[in-house]
Amino acid sequence: MRFEFYHSGLDNIPKLSVDGTVGNSIHFSHWQGNETPAEVKADTSTEIALNLMASPNRDALTQGIELITNNHFDTDGILSVWTMLNGERAPELRDQLIPAAEAGDFSEFTNDNAIRASIAIQGSDQPVTADDAGSPLAHQLAGGPVDGDARAYELVLPEVERLLTRTDEYENLWRGPWQQIATAIDSFERGASTVQEINEAKLSLITIAREVFGPTGFDPARHAAPFTAISHYAKGQLFLIAIPYQTGWAYRIDYPYYSWAETIVRPRIERRNFALLVSSLNQLETGSAGRWNSDTSELSSAVKFTGRDGKLSASVLQPDRVADSIRSESEAREAAAG
Numbered sequence: 001m002r003f004e005f006y007h008s009g010l011d012n013i014p015k016l017s018v019d020g021t022v023g024n025s026i027h028f029s030h031w032q033g034n035e036t037p038a039e040v041k042a043d044t045s046t047e048i049a050l051n052l053m054a055s056p057n058r059d060a061l062t063q064g065i066e067l068i069t070n071n072h073f074d075t076d077g078i079l080s081v082w083t084m085l086n087g088e089r090a091p092e093l094r095d096q097l098i099p100a101a102e103a104g105d106f107s108e109f110t111n112d113n114a115i116r117a118s119i120a121i122q123g124s125d126q127p128v129t130a131d132d133a134g135s136p137l138a139h140q141l142a143g144g145p146v147d148g149d150a151r152a153y154e155l156v157l158p159e160v161e162r163l164l165t166r167t168d169e170y171e172n173l174w175r176g177p178w179q180q181i182a183t184a185i186d187s188f189e190r191g192a193s194t195v196q197e198i199n200e201a202k203l204s205l206i207t208i209a210r211e212v213f214g215p216t217g218f219d220p221a222r223h224a225a226p227f228t229a230i231s232h233y234a235k236g237q238l239f240l241i242a243i244p245y246q247t248g249w250a251y252r253i254d255y256p257y258y259s260w261a262e263t264i265v266r267p268r269i270e271r272r273n274f275a276l277l278v279s280s281l282n283q284l285e286t287g288s289a290g291r292w293n294s295d296t297s298e299l300s301s302a303v304k305f306t307g308r309d310g311k312l313s314a315s316v317l318q319p320d321r322v323a324d325s326i327r328s329e330s331e332a333r334e335a336a337a338g
Contacts, residue, residue, distance in 0.1 A: 003081050003157070005150035006071040016062060019045035019080045020071035026063065028052055028080070030261045037061050043263045045076050046101035049083035053090055073135065073149035075104025075118040081153065082160045096164040106258035107227035113167040115181060115228060120163060120173040121156060125181060125228040126257070126298070136173040137163065184212050184226035188233050195233045198323060201330040204236035205323045210244045218245045220312040231257050237269050238302070240323055248287065248314035251322060252295075253303035260299035274303050277329040281305075284325065287316035 004010065006022050017025035027034045028048050030041075040051035040061065052058055068084050070077050079101050083090040090097065096117070099110030104118035107125045119125065120137045137159060138152040139145065146152050163170055187193040192209035210217040212226060225241050234256075243250040259269035274294050281292040285305075290313030295304040307313035315322075 001066050001068055001085055001087075003068045003070075003085060003153065005153055006069045007150075010067075010069055013067060014063075014065050015067040015069045016065055016084065018049060018068050018070050018084055019074075019077040022069060022071055025069065026061070026065065028084075030076075030263065032260070032262055034262060041262075041264050043258065043261065043265050044098060044101040044105060045080040046083055047098050049080040050090060050094055050097065053083060053087055070153075073122070073152045075121045076101040078121060078153060078156055079104075079160065082157055085157070086161075093161065093164055100164065102258075103228070105261065107231045108258070109181075109185070109228050109232040112178075113164075116167050116170070116174040116178055117163050119177045120167075120170045123177070124224075125177065126224075137170065140173060181226065181228045184208075184229035185232065187212050188229055193229070195235075196323075197235055198327060201323075201327040202237040203323060203326055203330070204234035204239050205319055206230055206234055206239055206241045207319055208241065208243045213243075218243045218250060220245070220250060225252060225254075227257055230254075237267075238326070240319070240326060242319040242322070243312075245312070246289075246314040248289070248316050249319060250312040251292075251303075251305040251315055251317075252301060252312065253326070254298075255300045255302055257300050272302070272333070274329070276332075277325060278303060280325050280329070281317070281322065284317060284321065285315060287314070289313045290315065 011024060015025045017027050017029060019029050021027050021029045021031050021034050027036045029036055030043060030045050030048060036048060040048050040055060042048045042051055052061060055061060068081060070081055079097050083097060099114035100117045102108040102110050103115045104122055121135055123133055123136050134146055135152050135156060138155045141155040187209045193212060194207045196205040198205060213223050230239060239254045241252050255269050258266050278292045278294055290305050290307040292303060292305050295301045305313055305315045
């Protein structure tokens with residue numbers, strides 16, 4: 001098999017679409033709307049690729065097509081492509097491949113080295129970020145900025161096995177983001193950051209300690225929520241994340257971080273219309289720093305309290321008050337559904 005990063009010149013050529021989905025292809029993907037053969041479906045595209053490589057029906061499933069493509073660069077994308085290219089060798093690294101893909105696409109705390117490897121590949125504990133600086137590993141291998149995702153694949157694919165098996169050698173690439181994750185995990189372990197499960201609303205109220213963001217606290221221009229730590233502790237179908245900010249609270253409401261994908265093992269999460277909740281919260285809000293808004297700018301975001309610049313701002317509402325509003329909205333929605 002051979003890999004070529006997707007471009008329009010491939011439109012009329014039969015191909016295997018791995019992770020990302022493109023037309024005129026056989027899908028091996030967990031993205032919504034995929035047409036992946038049922039017998040190899042799994043929660044990550046990397047596990048789908050591993051299932052395909054192990055299948056006695058592999059030739060029939062691929063229809064003899066040798067061309068692999070993908071339309072984006074991230075941890076699950078490159079690991080699923082690497083798995084397809086390395087065929088029978090890939091299952092030997094199954095216990096490294098799948099956790100790293102889960103860390104990258106779902107912000108899951110699988111094990112230390114899986115998270116570290118994913119950070120080295122995609123630079124963040126989320127697959128898509130507002131400030132995408134590209135792959136640290138690709139940047140290091142190139143000796144400077146990398147011109148596009150296709151070039152990142154060329155650089156990183158030959159390095160995958162070494163990264164997964166000798167992760168400590170890449171510490172300079174993952175040390176900073178890993179320390180931020182470790183700090184957030186420690187904060188939850190000590191009880192400084194907390195999770196309250198509101199089971200009747202399937203809601204996790206997550207309060208992040210100011211110290212997680214350093215001595216000066218949270219700055220929406222520089223900091224993101226600690227997604228990996230949150231997913232490690234929160235169990236609800238909706239996350240209300242409250243972060244002390246200025247004299248109030250910065251808020252975002254997220255779905256679980258795996259829920260953007262089509263999953264087989266992890267429960268599927270219904271996406272909801274939060275127009276009534278947003279209206280209710282704006283009526284309660286007495287401050288002038290921002291407004292509550294529906295937000296789908298990230299794969300799993302639902303609602304944020306933002307200022308005019310679009311960044312998280314300081315709400316005067318206390319976390320319990322916001323949680324009560326979400327609980328009331330959930331009860332009303334269930335009552336309306338009968």
